[in-house]
Amino acid sequence: MGVLIDRSTRVVVQGITGREGSFHTQQMQAYGTRVVAGVVPGKGGSETLGVPVFDTVREAVEATGADASFVIVPPPFAADAVMEAAAAGLPLGVCVTEGTPVLDMVRAVAFVERTSMRLIGPNCPGVMTAGQCKIGFIPNHVARPGRVGVVARSGTLTYEVIQGLSQAGLGETTAVGIGGDPVLGSTFTDILPLFAADPHTEAVVLVGEIGGAAEEQAARWIAETGFDKPVIAFISGRTAPPGKRMGHAGAIISGTTGTAQGKIDALRGAGASIADTIEGVVRLAGERLAARAG
Amino acid sequence: MKLLEHQAKRQLARAGIEVPAGRLARTPEEAAAAARELGRIAVKAQVPIGGRGKAGGIAVVDTPEDARREAARILALQIRGYPVRSLWCETGLEIDQELYLGVALDRDRRRLALMLSAAGGMEIEQVAAETPEKIARLWPDPFAGPQAFEVREAAFAALAHAPALRDRRGRLAAALVPLAQSLHRLAIASDALTCEINPLVLTGDGRLVAADAKLEVDENAEYRHGDLVAELARDVSGDDGVTGEDPYEAEAKRRGLTYVHLPGGTIGCIGNGAGLVMNTLDLVQQVGGRPNNFLDVGGGASADRVRESLEMVLRDPDVRGVFINIFGGITRGDEVARGVVRARDELGMTVPLVVRMTGTNEEEGRRILTEAGIVPGVSAPEAARAIVELVGGRT
Incomplete structure (x- = not known):
């Protein structure tokens, strides 16, 4: 099991003929993802990587029954591509594009809110349900089907957490990279309820970082809903100076808000276990799962 | 990108807002x-x-x-x-009252927030912290913009805190409507993360004039505002080219590297992925070291990028050791290792180097590093300790 995607998910790739789009589509196919179509305006009627290419998402959905989009287009076109996916009625869009103008995404998110689409990203590594399906960048060999859900703002740390959990024999249900931008389609509090409802997810690893208040909101959600699965949290950026963007557009401490310590305190207060290394994440996940079983 | 006051004011004037x-x-x-x-x-x-x-x-x-x-x-x-x-x-200006009018990105609401206050002339952050009730906010629909009634509601709420303006509130609220709408339009047109008029002066003869202005343009959208970028670059750099920006960060920007300088630190830090590099700095500090920088080589971590990054980090003579922390996902560990060894040799690097690498082909990568005399870390905390000890021994 898992959340958001599984082996039946039918994926359309927006930007399938680009260098990155083509490479990652092949990686996804190698993982077992059912890629059913590509969309590149002006290239409709052709075929690439064994799938038909369409001019518009609407045509692709009508012809193939796609139910998720992988948006991998350059930053100036990302918001428009996201809105096209939403307008075509897709229930899920995953946008990995980094560097999208923030106000473009403000408009795209407002547009998406009026549809039934759930947007993951932008500037995210994507989603992977271990052993079944992946949309995005998460490396193919790191995951093993298992018991832990992962939700993270950072890409490479997500891969490290997955690899650690897999090597420790705990494995994952689904890993969701929500992205490093200040304006995101989904945040921790959108994904945690999915893990709450998934019987196969027995614990959740939450990877946060400085900037914004998404981790504090997650802490509040955990406390208010009485979420009873163990949460292990890992927050990057304790050494980050205020006012500096640390790689991710959203990783910035403004005044006194968005600090690592504030997030750590909030999550600890909500009952999460706090790790300061990947090794710690894996150890705590093991301990909390063992304690639950006992 | 923060515009200078006169640039911001020119934008306001173009949007139809009065400036001195x-x-x-x-x-x-x-x-x-x-x-x-x-x-x-x-x-x-x-x-x-x-x-x-x-x-x-x-x-x-x-x-x-x-x-x-x-x-x-x-x-x-x-x-x-x-x-x-x-x-x-x-x-x-002949000042009767100082107000505040601003637009800023609200990350939690995922909208631009439009803010109005009768407490102008003070830092709005200070007002927000001490007397938040004095700021009236709305979050306009990004497609439709603020509607007149929404601005009026906010204006009356804000003006309620200025008893001296009580009798004039109707006229003021009416005047604030087009002003707020223009400012919101300007914020969108210029990709502003912050666009504020503080103070917005109500003059003795009843005009609303922008006495000071701040406008910060989203870095991701600079490609759409080449004229402003060029103008700012010209205005802040003199004949000597000194801009006041950290010189290492300015150099990194020219090279297209994602780099933040932490002056005074002694350990150069390089990794792939923003979260991973932030964590690398945290680990170094946790074991008593002082990180000199944040450098994210990006997801792939190709040999060329690693070389460029090493060269950048070594520019600061305070750097007495370098910690490279790479997760090899799609890029293989042996490739990363070969790139690191080549970069070190080409740069004639003399300070200690610790490379922690995990992921695909990590054993092969570690063998290559060891043969080249580079300390390969297995776990990130151990590698952080190793570089801190190596650097500590040299100070």
């Missing part, structure tokens, strides 16, 4: 000429940072002679590291 008459001066003589033309003026340092008033960067003068003298003084200042390259000389 002013002239840009790069020399004391030009400031004197502005005073001759405009009469009593404020001479204001143009630096992309706040706090210039307290730093002596603003003077009000009555005569061209005073303007020349004060301009010479201010042009010699450095304000929080930023040399003053130009002055905005503008006519003073």
Whole structure:
């Protein structure tokens, strides 16, 4: 099991003929993802990587029954591509594009809110349900089907957490990279309820970082809903100076808000276990799962 | 990208918002000429940072002679590291009341927030912290923009805190509607993360004039605002090319590297992925080391990028050791290792280097590193400890 995607998910790739789009589509196919179509305006009627290419998402959905989009287009076109996916009625869009103008995404998110689409990203590594399906960048060999859900703002740390959990024999249900931008389609509090409802997810690893208040909101959600699965949290950026963007557009401490310590305190207060290394994440996940079983 | 006051004001004027008459001066003589033309003026340092008033960067003068003298003084200042390259000389206003009107990205609401307050002239962050009730907010639909009634509601809520304006609130609220709508339109058109007028002066004769302005353009959208980027670059750098920006960060920007300098630190830090690099810095500090920088080589971590990154990090002579922390996902560990070894040799690097690498082909990668005399870390905390010990031994 898992959340958001599984082996039946039918994926359309927006930007399938680009260098990155083509490479990652092949990686996804190698993982077992059912890629059913590509969309590149002006290239409709052709075929690439064994799938038909369409001019518009609407045509692709009508012809193939796609139910998720992988948006991998350059930053100036990302918001428009996201809105096209939403307008075509897709229930899920995953946008990995980094560097999208923030106000473009403000408009795209407002547009998406009026549809039934759930947007993951932008500037995210994507989603992977271990052993079944992946949309995005998460490396193919790191995951093993298992018991832990992962939700993270950072890409490479997500891969490290997955690899650690897999090597420790705990494995994952689904890993969701929500992205490093200040304006995101989904945040921790959108994904945690999915893990709450998934019987196969027995614990959740939450990877946060400085900037914004998404981790504090997650802490509040955990406390208010009485979420009873163990949460292990890992927050990057304790050494980050205020006012500096640390790689991710959203990783910035403004005044006194968005600090690592504030997030750590909030999550600890909500009952999460706090790790300061990947090794710690894996150890705590093991301990909390063992304690639950006992 | 934070625009200078005079750039921001030009944007406001273009959007139909009234600003005081002013002239840009790069020399004391030009400031004197502005005073001759405009009469009593404020001479204001143009630096992309706040706090210039307290730093002596603003003077009000009555005569061209005073303007020349004060301009010479201010042009010699450095304000929080930023040399003053130009002055905005503008006519003073007869102030009845100082208000605040601003637009800023609200990450949690995922909208631009429009904010109005009768407590103008103070830092809005301070107002928000001490008397949040004095700020009225709305989050306009990004497609439709703020509607008149929404702005009126906010205006009446904000003006309720200014008893002196009670009798004029109807007229003021009506005047604030087009102003707020113009500011919101300007924020969208210029990709502003912050666009604020503080203070928005209500003059003795009842006009609303933008006495100071801040406009910060989203870095991701700079490609759409080439004219502003070029103008800012020209205005902040003098003949010596010194901008006041950290010189290492300026260099990294030229090279297209994602780099943040932490002056005084001794350990250069390189990794792939923003979260992973932030964690690398955290680990170094946790075991008693002082990180010198944040450098994210990006997801792939190709050999060329690693070489460029190493070269960048080693520019600061304070760096006495380098910690490279790479997760090899799609890029294989042996490739990363070969790239690191080649970069070290080509750069003739003499300070210690610890490389922690995990992921695909990690054993092969570690073998390559060990053979080249580079300490390969298995776990990130151990590798952090190793580099801190190596550097500690050399200080």
